[in-house]
Amino acid sequence: MASNKKYWQSVEELKGSSVVETLRNNEFVQDIPTDEFLGDKETLETSSTSRRDFLKYVGFTTAAASLAACEGPVRKSIPYVVQPNDIVVGVADWYATTIADGFDFANVLVKTREGRPIQIMPNKEAGGVTSARTQASVLSLYDEKLRLKEPRKGETQISWADADKEIIAKLNELKDANEPVVFLTGTLASPSTEKVIADFITAYPNVKHVVYDAISDSAAADAFEAMYGKRALPDYDFSKAEVIASIGADFLGDWQGGYEKSYADGRRVETGKMSYHVQIESNMSLAGANADKRIVAKPSEQVFALINLYNQVTGGSLPSKATAFDTEVKQLAKDLKKAGSKGVVVTGLNDKNAQLIALAINKALNSEVIDTKAVNLKRQGNDTQVAQLVADIKGGKVKGLITYNVNPLYSLSNAADLAEGIKNLKLSVALSTQDDATANATQYTLPSPHNLESWGDVMAKQGVYGLMQPTIQPLFNTRQVQDVLLKWSGSTVNYYDTLKEFWSTNVLGGASWNQALHDGFFKAENVTVEEEIAFESTADVNAAAVQLVRKANNASGFELNLYSSTALGDGKQANNPWLQELPDPITRASWDNYLTVSMADAKELGFENPVKDNGAIDGNYANVTVNGVTINKIPVIIQPGQAKGSVGLALGYGRTQGLKSEMQVGINAYPFYQNGNNVQYNVSIEKASGWHKFACMQVQSTLAGRHDILREASLKEVNDKKLDPKHTWNKPFMVSYDHQEVEGSKIDLWDEHDRSLGHHFNLSIDLTSCTGCGACVIACHAENNVPVVGKDEMRVGRDMAWLRIDRYYSSTVEDKQHDAKMTLEEFKAQNPNIANQEVERRYTEKVLELSKGDLFDALENPAENPQVAFQPMMCQHCNHAPCETVCPVAATSHGRQGQNQMAYNRCVGTRYCANNCPYRVRRFNWFNYAENNEFDFNMNNEYGKMVLNPDVVVRSRGVMEKCSMCIQMTQATILKAKKEGRAVNKDEFETACSSACSTGAMVFGDINNSEDTVTALKEDKRAFHVLDYIGTKPNVVYQVKVRNTNEA
CATH class of the missing domain: 3.40.50.740 (Rossmann fold)
Known part of the structure; x- marks a missing residue:
């Protein structure tokens, strides 16, 4: 793939905003509020305390703080008089069950402690897949505010x-x-x-x-009934697909229940094959973000694309209309015909006619990917x-x-x-x-x-x-x-x-x-399914196309796409703080829904998303009218990849009845969801007065322009055995050492330690398989008692999540070189003493500098249709951790098993470790989030506390915290094996995030066990460490993201 990619996280960063540049150079998004700790300014200025006295008092108070930190809060316990037979105190019980709330369905395992469910994991034996909402539903069990208690x-x-x-x-x-x-x-x-x-x-x-x-999904069920005689939905196994054409269907999100596992199974790079996925859509969705090729199209244009695809695949002549991307559609049709039964077409347009045409294409392909017999019953x-x-x-x-x-x-x-x-x-x-x-x-x-x-x-x-x-x-x-x-x-x-x-x-x-x-x-073997030939189809694709084209031709104004968010879905769990605080995988905003608009439309309508000095983002309001229904003051976010002339708005927000005041956020978009149609034409939008304050994590977590964070390659490059990864698509960062070019990771400031004894834990993350769903984030919250801080704290970058999923947009720098017209070879000739990779980096920076801070001049339509990559980021558990050397009280140290450990009762809150962490993964408790009425979430009521994991301490104010690599889980596994008199089994070690990952992107294990999967992954040709050239020696390894450019 192109090596001259530019990664960016927000529109303001892309523009070269001076505020973003300032935030990059700041250690913290806010100035340290010294006055709050030392007293008011006037008192400080008039104080006559000498420097010697000041240091003396500081020494005394530091010692006192250290001693005080050793005192734990008093908790009175009441023992069992007669212990229940099925409960062993301190030992978790697991139950296999099923979650079904009418929108989310999943086979799960439920972890209970002392009779309390505290965590949900996918039942992988049953093929279970859990979303963020399924994971978070355990907290909804303890919702004393919203749940009904008496008739x-x-x-x-x-x-x-x-x-x-x-x-x-x-x-x-x-x-x-x-x-x-x-x-x-x-x-x-x-x-x-x-x-x-x-x-x-x-x-x-x-x-x-x-x-x-x-x-x-009523229209899809109606279409299936017309085609096959049964009111249901077809099921899909994307692991069988060679070519996937999705027209407005976010099948990695909530479309018909989600298919992320089978999708990932069909894209295992180690097999040498990957499905080729083309997404045609208006909103940037999870499916679009993970697609190999994404075509931006308004909903009305998607209609014409679907019909044109049918005509190209079947040789039909349904009425349609030309589009600006007809060439791409023709090529897609060729790819589908070549794939034959390994090709599949899906559409998210909730229109019976559109669904009929998609079914007809699959029938013409004789697709094995779609199952029309053992049907999907999740949407009735x-x-x-x-x-x-x-x-x-x-x-x-x-x-x-x-x-x-x-x-x-x-x-x-x-x-x-x-x-x-x-x-x-x-x-x-x-x-x-x-x-x-x-x-x-x-x-x-x-x-x-x-x-x-x-x-x-x-x-x-x-x-x-x-x-x-x-x-x-x-x-x-x-x-x-x-x-x-x-x-x-x-x-x-x-x-x-x-x-x-x-x-x-x-x-x-x-x-x-x-x-x-x-x-x-239970899989029933005696269940028979009806044969398709027993039903004579009543579907008329020609009439369906006529009606579709008539509607699309009548479209004017803006076109609205209503979608369900990854966090709230249909809104059933709107009172769940874990979900409200979960950032959207695309916009990285939480505690809100909003109108997504394209950069071009934002410019015409006067919408902006200015970045404040503390890293927070504001946005304009819009008044939106759909078929005579107007909703005023909908906040606006400018979304890269949004089709011009279209807007998006998430359903599931704006609930008030029964919810806590903190949870009554967002706009109820259901009044626009007329006739159950997720697409509405003839929408009018006007700018409204005022500014909305977003809690958006795009800017606060920017990695200060550091390089070598993400690596990408094409499937063709990875499969080419003639290419040496270390010299082509997975090049290590090179530095100059003793007048020689060497790998940055080879330079070390510390002596090595023998890590071959006992266990040594590593986590592998495959960027190709990670869809950005967020299930791992919620699983981490549940397992590790991560507090919820609310919108105001999130807004200023004080989130407490141990694991975040960074979303990066990427665009390609054009070959033209603006003013200088200098080629890379010429630049190298002028700088012969600089390492190759470094000279390429400087060359790219020089090109971008020539655009005077505005990257739009150097990139090919960067905000129109960028590529997207997701990267889960947590503590990297560095073997040579820079945080450990700066802690004055040794509160953070390195364990023999590779985990960077925190001793909370030693921490005095200097935050030096956060200063010195290049990955920005440490979290500081600015307040007591438990038993604090200012943070009225689950940790502040008797029912909500029942979800807390007793194996993990609830942290107090002034303490630093971070990912522990679930040390309580690894120790429990070791203890279990010891009690049973055996060695730990292959791949028996797990963390909360790896257990929750349905796609298998996260693999945890012991690299001292040669049989563990992670041991091989660590040595895989796609393996790399983030920022490895600074010598941190991380125990988290990433696998290069691979895209199928359809060249392999």
Whole structure:
């Protein structure tokens, strides 16, 4: 790949902002508030204290502080009188279960301590994949603010017995009068629950079950039904793909549940093969950021690209329109035809006609990547039925409504119509875990348990079952929805017995229930799927194209793309501080949603994102109107890679009912989500007054212009055995030493130590497999009791995350050399005594300097369509750590197993270690974040504290902290092996981040064990260390990011 790449993290950095340059040179984003520690300025100026007295007092107070630091807070414990048989104090128990909340579905393992769930990990035996939200859902279990605790009628608490009696009576009245009642749920994907609902409808024939997904794939399900006769979604195995064409589908995000694992499996560089991924989109998404080729297109242009692709692949002549990237589409069609059954096309346009055309292309390719038999059941919402329901309730046709874990009064675009109709219903009941807007509008509100308190089953893919089991006794007076329906149906059997009976009869086929419960999943061999030939398709792609083109041709003004954020998704977990504080993988902003606009549109509309002196970012507001609906004062972020003429806005924010005031952030974009369509045309935007304050980590963590942080190569280069990586695509940084050019990592200021004894831990991170999803960040929070600091502290760079995922944009410097017109060879000739790599670096800098600080003149449309790379960054656990040598009290030191360790009770908070860390990964506790009302998050209430890991201390004010390489986990593994009288098994060591990584990008292990995977990865030809030329000798090794340029 081109060696003249320029990496940048923000638009302001790209512009060469003087503020950004100042921030680069500052050790801290804010001046040290000396007055706060030493007293007010006037007192200091008038003090007569001599220098000798000052030093004497400093010496005394330092000693006193050191002694005080040795004192731990008093905690009174109450021992078990009779210890439970299934709990061993100090030992974690793990339960296999399934998460299913209607939007996120995952097979997981739940870690419990003393009966408390404290962490969620993917159940990899079941093929489980966890997102950041799945990881964070353990904290939502302890949400004492939002969770419903008791049944109530109106605002009055009521007993379950009274609620049952009154509701059953009303249900019978409505049944006798044959007046319609609707049971409204999200996607359940639960065979046993569907059986319970069917029995409930048998008892009350006037009841109808309607499925509503706040973020819908209804159009895709409708298209699949028209093509294959079953209302479902196709499933995809991207590991089988050679060519992937995605048109607006963020399949590495939330599109139809996410497919990051199979995608990564199809891009294992060590196999010598990678899928070729082309993304056509308007917003910069995770799929687009990871694509080999990204084509920027407005949603209306995506329509024409899809139809043109169909015509090119099939030889058809559907009506369409030429685009500016027709050449790229033609080449993509050639690649797809060449791949044949190994090619696949997906689209995120929630339009039945667009989905039909995508299915037709896959059918023409005879694609093996798409599975139309064992289908995906994660999205079963029906927008047509939901729209009819709202109309019927408003019109008085429906007399009763029972909802389960849906919040339509927040997420429906026409929620006002529903709210008006609910007031006139004869019966309205909300079965919910949360005290949300809908729960507050119904006559009866009945609390449901959290997933981790529940029994259940899930079939997210046909034939593959997951079991859900409780990992804790219910915290509140809740009852499962299945038990509620059974009770109202007149059954005397509870749901647990019903579930076992259903599985015994319909699923297990003689297999063991206990084994299935232990494993958390079961793959049924006796499940048959319908043959496609049994159904005659009613799909008419020509009519579909006509309708698509008509809509796209009528598009004017801006085009809006509504999407779900990696953090909040559909908004169910909006009261979860871990998710609110998780930076967006693309914009790096947290605690907000915003309108993303292109640089060109921002210039025309007058939008700016100025960087403040403390590193914070501000933004203008916009008033946005969609089909007569206006939302005022939406904050604006200028997004590189955004298609001109389009804007983006995340759903899931702006909730208020039941949330803490700190969590009531962002704009509710659901009023724009009309007819369940994620694309809206004819959008008008105008600039509004005022400035919005963002908590954005783009600038604060900039690495001061240091080089050799990221390395990239093409698949062709990596596969070329004639190329020596150390002289081509993975060149080490060279320095001049004793008048010779040597590798920077070979220069050492300290003597080496023998590290061959015992264990020596390393972490390998594959930049090719890392999609930037953020699951590892949340896993680290959960395992290590990382505090939440809130928007204001995040804004000034005081975040506490031990692990961050840096996002880098890259653009290529043009060959033209502005004023000097000097070639690289000429520059080398003028500087014969400089090492090759250094002279190339200086040459690139000289080219950029000639543009007088504005990099736009030196780069090829840098903000229009940059490439993106993600790099997880944590403490590198350097064998020669610069932080260790400057600590005056030896609070940070190096362990024999390679971990850079912190002794919190020794730390006096000088922050010298943070000054001397080249990776900017150390975090300082400016405040006590626990038991501090100014930080009213999970560490400040009795329920929230239940999620804390007792193996990791909660740090106090004035203490430095950082990644520990999960030393508590490595020690537990060593102890377990010792107790069992054996050596530690291959790859048995894990950290929280490596366990949570679904793509296998993070691999942890012992390099003194030759069998551990990380041992080979450390010596792989793609391996490199960040900033290794400064001699830190890191124990974190990265693998060069590889892109398939379709040349291999």
